[in-house]
Each structure stands twice: as C-alpha cells, then as structure tokens.
Amino acid sequence: MKILTLNTWQEQGPWRERWEMIFSGLERYRPDIVAFQEVFNPQWAREVQNRSGFAHLVFAEEPSGLMILSRYPAAEWECLTYETGSPTEPYRRYALFARVETPAGALAFFNTHLSWRLHESAVRQKQMAELLEFVGRKSAGSETAAAGDFNAAPESAEVARILAAGFTDSYAALHPKERGDTWNNENRFAFGHDPLPDRRIDYIFFKNADRILGRHLQTEIIYREADSGGLYASDHFGLLTEFAGL
Numbered sequence: 001m002k003i004l005t006l007n008t009w010q011e012q013g014p015w016r017e018r019w020e021m022i023f024s025g026l027e028r029y030r031p032d033i034v035a036f037q038e039v040f041n042p043q044w045a046r047e048v049q050n051r052s053g054f055a056h057l058v059f060a061e062e063p064s065g066l067m068i069l070s071r072y073p074a075a076e077w078e079c080l081t082y083e084t085g086s087p088t089e090p091y092r093r094y095a096l097f098a099r100v101e102t103p104a105g106a107l108a109f110f111n112t113h114l115s116w117r118l119h120e121s122a123v124r125q126k127q128m129a130e131l132l133e134f135v136g137r138k139s140a141g142s143e144t145a146a147a148g149d150f151n152a153a154p155e156s157a158e159v160a161r162i163l164a165a166g167f168t169d170s171y172a173a174l175h176p177k178e179r180g181d182t183w184n185n186e187n188r189f190a191f192g193h194d195p196l197p198d199r200r201i202d203y204i205f206f207k208n209a210d211r212i213l214g215r216h217l218q219t220e221i222i223y224r225e226a227d228s229g230g231l232y233a234s235d236h237f238g239l240l241t242e243f244a245g246l
Helices: 015-029 042-052 121-139 157-164 170-174
Strands: 002-007 033-037 056-059 067-070 074-081 094-102 105-113 144-149 202-207 216-222 238-243
Touching: 002 015, 002 144, 002 202, 015 042, 033 105, 033 144, 042 056, 042 067, 056 074, 067 074, 067 094, 067 105, 074 121, 094 121, 105 121, 121 144, 121 157, 170 202, 170 216, 170 238, 202 238
Parallel strands: 002 033, 105 144
Antiparallel strands: 002 238, 033 067, 056 067, 074 094, 094 105, 144 202, 216 238
C-alpha cells in the first residue's frame, strides 16, 4: 500500500507545466491512494483522475481544495467544515474523509489542510482537535491514515496533539534525525511567498496498522527536484509512504 500527499499550489504560476511533473510522478511512484490539497476546480479534478488512471475520485462540493484519488472504491465519504477559522483568512478550512474498501478491509482515510500563518498555532490546535474528533467518529478504531498540509512543524503543539492520539508520524518514525523539510526556500515557488522558514509541514500519519497497511516500510520526500528548466512541481514538496500490506 502506497499513500502520497502533495499541496498542489492551486492554479498558480505555470500550473499546467507543473502538473505535467505531478502526473509524471504519479506514474513513477504508483500510489494506491493520493491526497491532494489546493485543487478547487471540479473539472480539473476529473481531468486529473482521467489522466492518472485512478478508478475512484472523492471531491467535495464544499470549496475545500481537497481531493482523494484511490485505486479502491470509497464506500462512504464526508467533508467536515472546521468550526475554528482563522481571523486572517477570508475562507474556511476542511477535512475530507473516505472509507476506502480494500480487499483486506476498510481503511479510514483523511485529507486536510490547516491554517497557515506562523503565529496561529492556537487556531491550528483547535482545528486539530476537531479533526481528531472527526477521526474518532468516522474511523471507529479501524486502520486509519491522515494526510495533508498541516502547516505545523514536527515539534509543534499541533503535531503533539495527533501523536498523543496514537498516530505515528510516518516520516519521523524512519528518519528521526532528519528535518525532511517540505517547505523549502530553495524551491523558487516557495521563496516567492511571504518569508517563511524551512520546515516540514506536510505529513502522512497512521494508526492501528494491521492487514491493510501492515508494516511501515518507508517514507520519502518527493517532488523535491526541479526539472532542467528550473521548474518545480509545486511550492511544496510531497510525501510518499509505503506499507507492506496489500
């Protein structure tokens, strides 16, 4: 089982050229489930599904920017609008759930994108609490994965909350001495934003790994290299986690 997450940076910059790099990565990495953030156009979401060959797409009516691609059907899905909003953001934040029916059973899969400003840890902590309540309600103790752009560093109180709830940070588990930055100012698209420090803010967390996920084999930072023309796939790097199950 392979899970991939990437914040795709909306339709910013040379976005069609960037998406060709994303498509190439999907072909190379061959994930079973994908969590994309910042995809707001439903027609483009369907185009991504068609181009990448995934049998199943979960895309909410809410303007969440969240989508899930899966090689297995989603028997149930739901989009949660967080009650906690940032006073500096003129939009809401969301979590997207899909119950993915695999040959080994149902995987509770979550994709989310929390508020981004550095000084808004308190906002993110409340959003994380809402996410964990949502996870508890929808997963019922089953095998669970939660991916996305959490906009919080590994040492943050936000990440401490999800770890305290029994989740494993897939990157930190296998690379405890490495930073693994997914926001990196060497990426010219990241550098063009308001100045933000290099740090890891994108995650794949998992819990209750058993028959579906199985043993955690590897997690790597992906989409981190520019092409020959200096083009990056997004302003973020992505993550790919592989499990021994399925």
